[in-house]
Amino acid sequence: MLILHADCIGKEYRKEGHKDLVFSSFSVDVHMGETVGLVGPSGCGKSTCARVLAGLEKPSRGRVLYRGKDIHTLTRAEWSQFRREVQVIFQDPVGSFNPTQTIGQSMTAVLKHVHVPGDEHENELAHVFHHVGLQMEILSRYPDQISGGQAQRAAIARGMIMQPRVMILDEPTSALDVSVQAQILHLLTYVQKEHKIAYVFISHDIDVVEYMSHTIVKMQEISCKMKK
Amino acid sequence: MAGNEKKQQDNGPISHMLEVENLSVTFKGKNGDIPALRGIDLHLGHNECLAIVGESGCGKSVIAQAIMRLLPEEAVLSGRVRYNTRDLFSETNDTMNHIRGKEIAMVFQSPERALNPVYKIGRQLVEPMVMHGICSRSDAHIRAKKMLTELGFKDVDELMHFYPWMCSGGMCQRILFSAACLLQPKIIIADEPTKGLDADRISDIEHMLNMASTEYTGVLLITHDLKLAQRVAHRIMIMYAGVIVESGDVSQVFSNPLHPYTQGLIRSMPEHGFHPISGMSPALSDLPSGCVFHPRCKHAAQDCQSEIPKWKERKEVDGNAHSHMVRCLC
Numbered sequence: 407m408l409i410l411h412a413d414c415i416g417k418e419y420r421k422e423g424h425k426d427l428v429f430s431s432f433s434v435d436v437h438m439g440e441t442v443g444l445v446g447p448s449g450c451g452k453s454t455c456a457r458v459l460a461g462l463e464k465p466s467r468g469r470v471l472y473r474g475k476d477i478h479t480l481t482r483a484e485w486s487q488f489r490r491e492v493q494v495i496f497q498d499p500v501g502s503f504n505p506t507q508t509i510g511q512s513m514t515a516v517l518k519h520v521h522v523p524g525d526e527h528e529n530e531l532a533h534v535f536h537h538v539g540l541q542m543e544i545l546s547r548y549p550d551q552i553s554g555g556q557a558q559r560a561a562i563a564r565g566m567i568m569q570p571r572v573m574i575l576d577e578p579t580s581a582l583d584v585s586v587q588a589q590i591l592h593l594l595t596y597v598q599k600e601h602k603i604a605y606v607f608i609s610h611d612i613d614v615v616e617y618m619s620h621t622i623v624k625m626q627e628i629s630c631k632m633k634k
Numbered sequence: 635m636a637g638n639e640k641k642q643q644d645n646g647p648i649s650h651m652l653e654v655e656n657l658s659v660t661f662k663g664k665n666g667d668i669p670a671l672r673g674i675d676l677h678l679g680h681n682e683c684l685a686i687v688g689e690s691g692c693g694k695s696v697i698a699q700a701i702m703r704l705l706p707e708e709a710v711l712s713g714r715v716r717y718n719t720r721d722l723f724s725e726t727n728d729t730m731n732h733i734r735g736k737e738i739a740m741v742f743q744s745p746e747r748a749l750n751p752v753y754k755i756g757r758q759l760v761e762p763m764v765m766h767g768i769c770s771r772s773d774a775h776i777r778a779k780k781m782l783t784e785l786g787f788k789d790v791d792e793l794m795h796f797y798p799w800m801c802s803g804g805m806c807q808r809i810l811f812s813a814a815c816l817l818q819p820k821i822i823i824a825d826e827p828t829k830g831l832d833a834d835r836i837s838d839i840e841h842m843l844n845m846a847s848t849e850y851t852g853v854l855l856i857t858h859d860l861k862l863a864q865r866v867a868h869r870i871m872i873m874y875a876g877v878i879v880e881s882g883d884v885s886q887v888f889s890n891p892l893h894p895y896t897q898g899l900i901r902s903m904p905e906h907g908f909h910p911i912s913g914m915s916p917a918l919s920d921l922p923s924g925c926v927f928h929p930r931c932k933h934a935a936q937d938c939q940s941e942i943p944k945w946k947e948r949k950e951v952d953g954n955a956h957s958h959m960v961r962c963l964c
Contacts, residue, residue, distance in 0.1 A: 447832055554690060555914065583689040583858045588902040588910035610832040613904030 408474075409604055410436035410459065410492070410572050415468035417454050428454045432468070434623050436572060439602035443619030445612055450625045452608045456576045459606060460494045461485075490520070493565035497577035499557035503549035509560050510545030516567045530567070537600075538563045538593060555586035562593065566601075574606045579614060591618060650677040651852050652701070652738075652821055657713035659696050659705065668919045670696045671876050674713070678821065678854055683847040685855040685863035685884070687899075688873030689915055694856045695743070698823045701854075702740055703730050717821075736766045739814035743826035745806035749798035756794030759813050766817060774816075781812045786838065804835030811842050822846050823854045828862055840866055860903060864888055872896045875916055875926040882958035892948060892960035894931045925963065933964050 416430035429451035436442050446452050457463045459470060461477050469476045472488050480488060496502045503512050510531075517527050535542055538559045544552050552560070558578060565573055575594070579587040591614065598605060607618050615622055657674040660667050670693045678684050686694050699705050701715050703722060715722040717738065725733070734740070742748040749758055759778035764771050779790045785808050787793055798806055807827060814822050824843060828836045836859075843866045847853040857863055863870050863884065870887050872880040872895065880893040891897045898911035913930040916922055922929050928938040943961040 447834060553914070584860055585689060585899055585902040585911045588908040591908050592910055611904075612833075614908075617904065617908055 407438045408435055409438050409472070410606075411471040411474075412455075412459060412465075413469045413471060415455075415458055415465040415470060417451065417458055417463065418466045429625065430467075432625070434459075434606075435621075436604045436606055437620075438571065438604055439598065440620040441598065441605040441607050441618050443615035443622040444606060444608045444625060445610065445615045445622060446625030447610065452610075452625055453576055455625065456494065456574050456606065456608055460492055460574050461488060462494070490568045491571045492574065493568055493570040493572070494574045494576065495558075495561050495565055495578050497580050499554055499561050499578075499581065500549045500552075502561050503557065505549055508546055508548055509552065512549075513545065513560075513564060513567070516564055520568060522567075534563045534566055537566065537597070539589075553586075554582050555589065558582060558586075558590055559593065562590075562597065566597065569601075570603060572604045572606065574608070576608045577610070578607075580609065580611070587614070594618070650679050651718060652676075652678040652854070653714075653716040654697070654701065655714040655716070657697070657700060657715065658711070659693075659700055660710045662708045662710060663919075666919060669876055669921065670709075670918055671700070674878060676871060676878070676881075678852045680852060681847055682869070683843065683853040683855055683867045685857060685867035685870045686873055686878075687857060687860060687863050687870060689858060691915060691918070692873050693876040693918070694858075694873055695825050698740060698825050698854070698856055701823065702734055702738065732766075735762055735814075735817050735819065736768075737819055738821045738823065739817055739819035740823045741807075741810050741814050741825065741827055743829055745810045746798060746803060748810055749806055751798055753797075754794065755796050755798065755801070755809055758798075759794075759809070759816060762813060763816055768817065777816055778812070781816055782809075785812060785842065804831050804838065807831065807835070808838060808842065811839070811846075815842075815846060819851055821852045821854065823856070825856045826858065827855070828857065828859055836862065860899060872899070875921060876918060877926055877961065879927065879962070880958075880960045886958045890958075892958065893927075893962050894933055894964070895927050898930075925961075935963065937963050 412432060412434045415432050417428045418425045419428065432455060434442055444452055444455065454463070458465045461470070464478055471477070472492065475484065477488055503509065513531055514527055517530060522530055531545065532542060540556065540559050540563060544556055544560065549557060579590050582590060594605065597603060605618070607615060609615050654674055654676045657671055658669070659671040660669045674697060676684065686697060688694050696705070700711060701722065705711065711723065717733065756775070756778065760771060760774040763769055763774040763777065769777065779794065782790045782793060801809065811827070827839050827843070831839065840862065843853055843855060855863065855867055867884050869882065870884045871878045872887070872893060874895050880887060880891070880896045887896060888900065891900055900906060901909040902911065911930055916926065924940045925938045925943050928934040931938065941963060943963045945959050945961055948958045948960065
């Protein structure tokens with residue numbers, strides 16, 4: 407089932423009076439429970455594309471459709487459902503947490519956001535942490551007191567609390583060591599199987615993308631698409 | 635494989651420019667001591683590239699900082715670092731200032747942070763050459779531009795007037811490498827030179843590392859990138875939780891890894907199917923007894939929990955000149 411669809415999207419920024427084109431005519435279909443890999447050299451617009459797909463930026467042309475509806479014409483209620491169901495995991499796992507809050511505080515903020523009652527927070531966190539292979543002791547630590555692998559697991563756990571249907575993973579293992587990378591890739595595969603989440607997996611590492619993806623889209627100066 | 639094709643120049647009898655003997659570093663902290671390095675031995679010869687490979691936080695960069703005497707005061711060092719005939723731990727600060735850069739240069743990780751953001755690139759390349767008395771300022775300008783051109787930069791004149799923040803991570807890394815090479819040091823220590831770079835930029839850095847080890851000097855490459863080490867280095871040391879666990883020629887270690895941790899790292903690589911090592915690296919403040927790897931090791935026996943493994947040498951059947959060493963009880 408098609409869940410997220412980019413229809414000939416393009417993005418440009420206005421810079422000193424002229425337009426700076428980041429990418430153009432990019433189309434992609436993301437199906438429930440499947441992974442679309444997005445590869446390309448640095449500067450080709452992969453991360454910008456991820457931000458457009460996640461609704462963090464508006465495309466300059468084309469449309470992004472979520473469950474068949476243009477995300478920039480959604481009602482307020484539909485928009486907040488979209489923002490809950492489409493989660494983004496960033497490259498720098500430590501930097502994606504608030505440095506002034508403990509991991510526990512960052513997690514609790516998300517639980518409150520989805521209206522989980524206070525007395526259920528611990529159970530809910532224990533459940534999600536067990537899922538991603540984290541010890542509860544890290545809840546009292548600050549982001550810079552845990553390893554990159556632990557932070558990326560925590561970021562995935564935080565995303566999962568929202569019970570997403572799509573996860574946009576922007577270079578999720580680039581900052582990690584080779585054995586931790588393997589652990590995170592296995593975790594992501596397991597989470598996808600369990601919850602039928604669709605992934606948009608962005609990486610400059612073709613080996614990682616080939617391992618993870620059902621479909622691969624190569625981004626170059628002119629977007630082109632290939633089936634695995 | 636490239637590793638087998640790499641050749642060192644023949645300098646007759648083996649002479650080591652750099653020798654580290656039984657180096658240990660402990661950081662004194664409020665909550666107790668943190669043993670960052672324990673009993674590190676290594677040596678580096680002329681035109682040789684030695685890679686130290688291990689996961690983040692295992693203490694790789696501490697080795698580099700200990701050699702350069704850049705560790706903070708709370709670090710307690712023991713052991714010896716010998717550069718040619720000098721004992722670096724007993725040299726004065728003035729002598730060390732002369733050795734740093736001119737004799738042993740270091741390319742730090744995070745190039746954007748290693749370059750001064752308020753000085754132009756040209757100044758940062760020229761200044762060290764003038765300071766170390768290598769040549770005049772005008773000559774230094776010519777040398778800097780020549781080096782940048784060799785490294786594939788196009789508008790060199792314009793680049794000399796750029797600030798670091800106007801350059802990408804890959805450009806900054808190449809500029810930092812140029813700054814090190816321009817001083818014509820005998821040893822270059824490259825600390826995670828490819829971190830965060832994409833494939834094209836990694837091949838630029840590889841080219842520079844090869845150039846450095848064949849044309850100039852010995853290279854101590856510190857990296858978590860196994861593939862880079864395999865392509866560039868002659869010898870490799872695998873490090874885990876502050877200890878070297880395996881050491882040998884690159885081709886030996888990759889074709890016949892002896893330590894279960896090395897085997898695990900190789901199995902984690904893409905071409906071997908991303909099989910992870912179970913568990914996590916221990917915190918240096920809370921190391922397991924006996925063999926540091928035993929809680930994650932599939933082959934761990936009773937002895938591994940209490941006995942610290944000593945070096946064992948494995949003779950290779952093909953009669954390779956370098957020995958293949960492992961610290962494992964199995």
